[in-house]
Amino acid sequence: MAFASRTRLINPRLGTYFGIFTAAIAALVIMAMMFEQLGASDAIVRFSMFAGPIGLYGVIGLGSRAREVADYFACGRRVPAFFNGLVLAVSALGGAGFLALTGSLLIVGFDAMCLSIGWCAGLVFMGVLFAPFVRKFGAYTIPTFLGRRFESRAVRVAAAGILGVPILLLIAAEARFAGYAAAWMMGQSERLMAAVVIACAAAIVLLGGMRALTWSSAAKAIVAILALAVSASIIAILVSNLPLPQMTHGNVVRVLTRMEVAQGVPLVLAPPLAFDLPGAGPEPLVKRFMQSFGSVGSLSFVLMSFVAAAGIAASPGLLSRVGTTPGVYEARKSLGWAVLVVGLVVLTLPAIAVYLRAMLLEQVASHPGDRLPLWFQLLQQAGIAKIEAKTEVVKLASISFERDATLFALPLAAGFPQVLVYLSLAGALAAALAALGSALMTIAAIVAEDVIHGLTSDTAVDTQRVTTARVALIGAAFVSIWLAIAVPADPLQLFVWSLTFAAASSFPVLLLAIWVERTNQWGALAAMVTGFVVTALAMLLAETGAIGMPSALAGAIGLPLALCAGFIASKLTPAPGRNALDLVSDMRVPGGETLYDREMRLLRLRSRAPG
Amino acid sequence: MIERNERKPYWRHTRTQMLTSLLPFVVAMIVLPLYADALNDKRILGVPLGYFLVCHGLAVIAFVTIAAFVNRQDAIDHWHGAHEDF
Numbered sequence: 001m002a003f004a005s006r007t008r009l010i011n012p013r014l015g016t017y018f019g020i021f022t023a024a025i026a027a028l029v030i031m032a033m034m035f036e037q038l039g040a041s042d043a044i045v046r047f048s049m050f051a052g053p054i055g056l057y058g059v060i061g062l063g064s065r066a067r068e069v070a071d072y073f074a075c076g077r078r079v080p081a082f083f084n085g086l087v088l089a090v091s092a093l094g095g096a097g098f099l100a101l102t103g104s105l106l107i108v109g110f111d112a113m114c115l116s117i118g119w120c121a122g123l124v125f126m127g128v129l130f131a132p133f134v135r136k137f138g139a140y141t142i143p144t145f146l147g148r149r150f151e152s153r154a155v156r157v158a159a160a161g162i163l164g165v166p167i168l169l170l171i172a173a174e175a176r177f178a179g180y181a182a183a184w185m186m187g188q189s190e191r192l193m194a195a196v197v198i199a200c201a202a203a204i205v206l207l208g209g210m211r212a213l214t215w216s217s218a219a220k221a222i223v224a225i226l227a228l229a230v231s232a233s234i235i236a237i238l239v240s241n242l243p244l245p246q247m248t249h250g251n252v253v254r255v256l257t258r259m260e261v262a263q264g265v266p267l268v269l270a271p272p273l274a275f276d277l278p279g280a281g282p283e284p285l286v287k288r289f290m291q292s293f294g295s296v297g298s299l300s301f302v303l304m305s306f307v308a309a310a311g312i313a314a315s316p317g318l319l320s321r322v323g324t325t326p327g328v329y330e331a332r333k334s335l336g337w338a339v340l341v342v343g344l345v346v347l348t349l350p351a352i353a354v355y356l357r358a359m360l361l362e363q364v365a366s367h368p369g370d371r372l373p374l375w376f377q378l379l380q381q382a383g384i385a386k387i388e389a390k391t392e393v394v395k396l397a398s399i400s401f402e403r404d405a406t407l408f409a410l411p412l413a414a415g416f417p418q419v420l421v422y423l424s425l426a427g428a429l430a431a432a433l434a435a436l437g438s439a440l441m442t443i444a445a446i447v448a449e450d451v452i453h454g455l456t457s458d459t460a461v462d463t464q465r466v467t468t469a470r471v472a473l474i475g476a477a478f479v480s481i482w483l484a485i486a487v488p489a490d491p492l493q494l495f496v497w498s499l500t501f502a503a504a505s506s507f508p509v510l511l512l513a514i515w516v517e518r519t520n521q522w523g524a525l526a527a528m529v530t531g532f533v534v535t536a537l538a539m540l541l542a543e544t545g546a547i548g549m550p551s552a553l554a555g556a557i558g559l560p561l562a563l564c565a566g567f568i569a570s571k572l573t574p575a576p577g578r579n580a581l582d583l584v585s586d587m588r589v590p591g592g593e594t595l596y597d598r599e600m601r602l603l604r605l606r607s608r609a610p611g
Numbered sequence: 612m613i614e615r616n617e618r619k620p621y622w623r624h625t626r627t628q629m630l631t632s633l634l635p636f637v638v639a640m641i642v643l644p645l646y647a648d649a650l651n652d653k654r655i656l657g658v659p660l661g662y663f664l665v666c667h668g669l670a671v672i673a674f675v676t677i678a679a680f681v682n683r684q685d686a687i688d689h690w691h692g693a694h695e696d697f
Contacts, residue, residue: 251658
């Protein structure tokens, strides 16, 4: 039995390295501020804030080359719990969390919290239901895990095809978010910048695979969190003398509610199944911030929380990341860190939305339309904000705001130096790049390991497997560029669809694979296919208006039906064999060698044995 | 390494721990948002209570749930001899 030493595996200088990186980013921001004050052109400042961090991610990514399979697909299984949690959290949030959730909170207030609850709950579900067992198994991809668990190549290939759909939707969404942030920084078109950031994300992970992705994503997570914290903390200090926006924005909420009542913002009650999150363009602020179920109905709120939670918990890109930790205990702990980081972020985002909404109410609403503050006029010129009705006095409901611009509109509205606006954009770009890189790596690993080598040979030599993954990554990058340019839908909609597909097609089969020993390959196939087909049909019917439910909640129908289908199909067909039952039994116990590593070691020994 | 005859009790214990961790959290996920409006009349630390419970409360409950789970499950692993040997 081979046991690895945790202390030998983990690099003890990681904290120092990332401390140096954080200092470099702080130095870059301070230098850019100095250049700005010295009168350097805006183009130089914005280019340095765009290219500086990306250059550093590139240095980390290209410096983390990997030749061995375990390094390329699982970062050598030596990522400490804290760093894995940090990367998990920021990859889960991505541009959708940083840009779209902040904007949705500004526009529809409380109702957007169904997504933030989903993010927190999803990581809790992942930590309790899946992560320890997936780590003990140690497969590099989720289809490999399912194929091995059910001893079926058909399950493996079907899983590769079905789980590829949410990953591609996620890539399209995150590429658009990254393109949006990059376009604001560079002043170029969104599509062009989406193609550029996809190329950057792919180049960063090309040589080092999961190793490069992990360490570059840890750097991206630091930038994203720094960027989020700086503006919000400065405003928190101005408002309450404490740099804790998460704890001190409550007083502003009270004032905000009073002002909304005074200005006659109406109370709106949506039907239970309504689901009206703001779209990509400017959207009017028609609802009170604190009022619940005005845009998202009560039933939709609860269902969306669960669909988002199930989609995050069973997301193939996030779940395969737990394989990078040194052991099962570290995998569980990493989810604890991830929940802590996501919790802090989803407590900061409402603070940003509340501060900006209070500024709009105080300085724009109830003021004459021809005497608006300079910052609001700048936002109007940039197309971020609009005043719809031409009335003498501006009303809150007549203000429209672009959802994805909220994060960087706050430092602009507060009159902060332009560098802090670019820092906010760099943070959102970093989060979107982390999510994009993770999704690209996952789809490349699935194509290389489960489709190409999965159909031929499991004992291919390391160099072959790594080369195939690199070629698949380049192919995935080209497909992603096409997707980002060709798919016209709202990126938040694409993100929610990705969650709903993952919830219906990945969550039930993983639940059955781990928690129901009796499940066999027929049950797994039935669960995956039912979840996918039912969800796709429900989405199609919802989009055409044939059924009165939002397409985002299609997973709420697909998930329970997939569970039932998997359970019934397993009951009606022969029980799994002794090998499969032994595998399940071993997977449930944290101690002992990682199952996939053991299997690979035995396969190699067998292939080398004479005769 | 875990004994063969310890595997069933270990799994039973793990399953109970999973349910104990998730059920209260799932109930909070459903109940707190539904009663947020009604609770907003009361205040805690100057913040409307319903908003505070959904925004801050659920994040704190999520963290406490996962932290308690990691701690308890590790104790269960050691109790049954199923823990990793480092």
